[in-house]
Amino acid sequence: GKGEALDRVAAEALRRGTPPWLIDLGGQTIVGSKTPMDKSWKISIAHPSKRGEPVLEVELDSGVLATSGGSERSISVNGQSINHILDPRSGQPAGFRGSVTVWHPRGFSADILSTALYVMGPEEGLSWAEARDIAVCFFVLSDDTTADSYQVDVRPSHIFRQRFLQDTN
Numbered sequence: 001g002k003g004e005a006l007d008r009v010a011a012e013a014l015r016r017g018t019p020p021w022l023i024d025l026g027g028q029t030i031v032g033s034k035t036p037m038d039k040s041w042k043i044s045i046a047h048p049s050k051r052g053e054p055v056l057e058v059e060l061d062s063g064v065l066a067t068s069g070g071s072e073r074s075i076s077v078n079g080q081s082i083n084h085i086l087d088p089r090s091g092q093p094a095g096f097r098g099s100v101t102v103w104h105p106r107g108f109s110a111d112i113l114s115t116a117l118y119v120m121g122p123e124e125g126l127s128w129a130e131a132r133d134i135a136v137c138f139f140v141l142s143d144d145t146t147a148d149s150y151q152v153d154v155r156p157s158h159i160f161r162q163r164f165l166q167d168t169n
Helices: 002-016 107-131 158-164
Strands: 022-024 028-031 041-046 054-060 063-069 075-077 080-082 098-104 135-141 152-156
Touching (some): 002 028, 041 063, 041 098, 054 063, 063 107, 098 158, 107 135
Antiparallel strands (some): 022 028, 041 054
């Protein structure tokens, strides 16, 4: 729903010819051109297990960044986290521990892709995205459950890397 809402806001802003703008609906961010200073907007992508902490900062000058993950709405049962995102292939909670961020020109598409790629997981999802030139980044939590601060393995597609990480590598 957030992606569709962002698309509708963008359409209205374009119709009205509004100045540069940014809307963040919590995990889904859209911008309507560069900032008033003609710079890209700095967007923080949340850590997959600690939503209040950034794991990566990128510069966005168009389109939508949508993030799907299990940290916000999952529940804990007998000390075990149960994911709120279901895998339609099994009907069970998705098994991936991390988050996925997708860039797309349209919010609806970014929203759908981030959830679908999350369900696929990093191996299958990254392969699928690479074959379709989708700008996606998987943030994979370490398997060390005793760590106070989970390590995050950042796995971008080549399109995401070109668009957002070209200055860091």
